[in-house]
Amino acid sequence: MTLTLLLAVTAAAMWCTTLWVLRAYDSRRIGQGPEEFSMVGRAAVTMLVALVLGSYLANLVLPRGYVLVAVPVAGLATAVHRYALRRWLHAQRHDGTALLRTLVIGSPSAVDEVVRDLSTVHYHGYDVVGACVPADMTDVEIADDVTVVGTMSDVPQAVIDHEADVVIVAGSGLSNSSLRRLSWALERTGADLVVAPGLIEVAGPRVQVRPAAGLSLLHVESPERHQGRMLAKAVLDRSVGFALFLVALPIIAVSALLVRLTSKGSAFYAQSRMGRDGQPFTMWKLRSMVVDADRMRTDDLLQRSDRDGLMFKMRRDPRVTPVGRVLRRLSLDELPQLWNVVRGDMSLVGPRPPLPSEFAEYHDAVHRRLRVKPGVTGLWQVSGRSDLTWEESIRLDLRYVDNWSVALDLQILWKTARAVVKGSGAY
Structure with a gap:
């Protein structure tokens, strides 16, 4: 009985650790649907491999039935819990709570497009509270009656004034050096910086950032090559x-x-x-x-x-x-x-x-x-x-x-x- 309890506690700790290592507890990944469930699946496979290798290297005899049942059950229970949490989170966001206060910056056309897209899917959690555009375009109208709250140079102050959680850079309105300086300025505010590169309908798993020659290259993988x-x-x-x-x-x-x-x-x-x-x-x-x-x-x-x-x-x-x-x-x-x-x-x-x-x-x-x-x-x-x-x-x-x-x-x-x-x- 003691050994069984010890194995259960150890397995639970290993499962939580595996999820943590794979960043499954990252708040940005909660409620993301297929990507989130795929992460739980990878965690289950990783834990099975770790248990097999660990028992072989340490010369331990683990109950095979226990391992082959416990890991799938843990994965299924986690997936069910994540699904319930996702449903709850989407309901909260539909009611106007649990939203990220968002500032969108860039050219008026790019900002307008991002605002329109975000307004159609509230369950993703972005609540646009304002926009910043180039200095000579502040009199434009943005979709969904979003207010222009400043120019591109006013972004850090606008984040503070409107208590923004996220800043989304729409299109290619900022140069590399300007984007870099903006990331430095936002470090003091605690707001996340997100870049919307304009890749229409391309989901996260296909997009990878690869460094080369000091550049961050956005690599888009073909779905047919996997x-x-x-x-x-x-x-x-x-x-x-x-x-x-x-x-x-x-x-x-x-x-x-x-x-x-x-x-x-x-x-x-x-x-x-x-x-x-x-x-x-x-x-x-x-x-x-x-x-x-x-x-x-x-x-x-x-x-x-x-x-x-x-x-x-x-x-x-x-x-x-x-x-x-x-x-x-x-x-x-x-x-x-x-x-x-x-x-x-x-x-x-x-x-x-x-x-x-x-x-x-x-x-x-x-x-x-x-x-x-x-x-x-x-x-x-x-x-x-x-x-x-x-x-x-x-x-x-x-x-x-x-x-x-x-x-x-x-x-x-x-x-x-x-x-x-x-x-x-x-x-």
């Missing part, structure tokens, strides 16, 4: 996809029977879609519309779409059968796509595969949606589903393509389950 992450995503797709397909088989069978009994035609619907890099494949769904629904897709029907852009969606599509409406409400019509995941045509998470007609009308930037395998679910589906505009859907898809990770995929799968249960944006 072979380990690509392998992990492939393993996740095939293993979890196959398991989900087996679990869904009875539901698919019952749903298919209901479709056949209530309307003429096959229970399944095969449709040509565009996969990774524009390669066509056959996507499978449970039929939720009447037979020959594609022929009924007239110009008059297209004009009644509830979506703008290329994607066609109708809340009350006359082609949908009564059973099909229920299947769509519960997203059961999508379940056969798990077979596409098992086959390798699709991923569990990714942009939705477009129709060939939609793909033919893509402009250059939108083609990047298909740099990864299309998915059964994706970032825009858990951010509003069919309630989003075409431009918002494309922006979210491109954000996913540029910043995908296994941790992000797991988070999207979790949010997808919640969205399906709530039925938000499904029709």
